[in-house]
Amino acid sequence: MTTVTRPVRGPIRLPVPKPARTALLTVHIVSTAAWIGLDVALGLLVVVPMAAPEWTAACYQVLPLLFWPLVVVGVLSLLSGTALGLVTRWGLVRYWWVAIKLVVNLVLIVLVAVLLGPGLDAAGEYGRAVAAGETPTVEVPRLYMPPIVSTTALVVATALSVAKPKGRVRRS
């Protein structure tokens, strides 16, 4: 068996060839970057109608289209991050920076599915009514908070990933 030098004791449990690990890390970084990009797009589509109401119909009708891309990048980030944790020395709950990201990623996916999704649908319906010249009957929840919360959490997660603080969850 190949031994690998690393800062903590014990063998790596699931060793994978370097190209596979590089591929995983690439998927991970691209999915999290795309996630931040989608959050910025979400923020723009919500903020533009506040400043220029004539854009409400167009912007609000686009909002529901962001739902599945957000779910896909969130799940991709979670799966690739989990795989990276399992095949590297970092583990899943060995270091605080990984454990925190795991929780943040899960919470964000649940928030997108449970809270944001219905809000985006309501905005889409509102936009369609405005475009048709009707009075919207649906109420749109405040949608500017989700992109602020999500982008902030993802930027913090990115900073943690780059810094990789040494703090461990427990000694093993």
Ligand code: HEM
């Ligand atoms: C919350 C969203 C997340 C963001 C924004 C994020 C961001 C990043 C970034 C930018 C890197 C590359 C750091 C570098 O190479 O210097 C990275 C690496 C890593 N991430 Fe994530 N990540 C997220 C979620 C997760 C999750 C859920 C896990 C595991 C449960 C995870 C585990 C890892 C591991 C183990 C590495 C290091 C891989 C290596 O060095 O080979 N990440 N992450």
